[in-house]
Amino acid sequence: MKKRIFVVILVLVMVLTVAFTACDIKEPENTSLPAYTTLPTTTTEPVTETATGDETTDVGESESDTNTDITTENDTTISIVTNNSNTTILVETDAPATEATNPPTPTEQNLSCSALAANIASKTNMFEEVLEEGNVGRAVSLFGISEGSYSDISYYTASAGVAEEILIVKATDESQISSIVSGMENRKNTQIDDYSDYVPKEVPKLNNATIYTDGLYVVYCVSNDYETASNLIRSMF
Incomplete structure (x- = not known):
């Protein structure tokens, strides 16, 4: 009886050994990020014209634009159009023109x-x-x-x-x-x-x-x- 049990155990060990040998078990790849990641640097070309009043400052042409509108307290709307490397700034003033007032002359x-x-x-x-x-x-x-x-x-x-x-x-x-x-x-x-x-x-x-x-x-x-x-x-x- 003991001999039969020993034979069975031996057979099982051999079968398991063959099975593990046949399988190509690979270590999982290390997918963790490195401690420090360097982001790519985007270089923006300098603005060549300054926006004044209703003028538009164009830095370059844009194929895929993103628009951002900002309205200030004095009714001035600033539109910023950006793509990968170019920026366009539009300034629109809706406030009415203010007439200059002169101090009264002595005769007044x-x-x-x-x-x-x-x-x-x-x-x-x-x-x-x-x-x-x-x-x-x-x-x-x-x-x-x-x-x-x-x-x-x-x-x-x-x-x-x-x-x-x-x-x-x-x-x-x-x-x-x-x-x-x-x-x-x-x-x-x-x-x-x-x-x-x-x-x-x-x-x-x-x-x-x-x-x-x-x-x-x-x-x-x-x-x-x-x-x-x-x-x-x-x-x-």
Whole structure:
């Protein structure tokens, strides 16, 4: 019995040995990627033209194109067409053209003579006294200004014995400016003659009186600080 079992086992071993020998068992190929993979480098030709406004920058012809549209906040559409090595950029602006706006010329200003004069009078450091708003009718008479030559006017004055005063006039048109300036010059010279006799200390103020024009505006100012007053007046226009 034992002999038969041994023979059977031996036969089985031989059969298995023959079977494994007959089979061509191959090792599976290593399909894993290498640790580092170098990607091919694509060289893009330089752009030869710059896209400006509605112009198109062409870098080359494309056989198989890919389109990408980008719309910005200011309604500008940028289309990018690409293929393997070429890029085309299209820029389209849908925003309406904006007209340039120029600042108003001096003759177009609409400043209030009362506000301008009040601003100057409020700078008490420039005056010996606090100036008060005066009678416009009296100012027109003192400065020899005709009624039809101005569209706005304001007058501030000090007490008797002090030459300080402010007059701001807006002429009706440019042809009236010279006569208004002339009236201010006459007022200045008359005041110099008058104060030379009884309050000579006021004469330096009058000699340095500011007469300034800007567009249709004419300013007359007698103050205790000519330079500061002059700079202030210029800064208001």
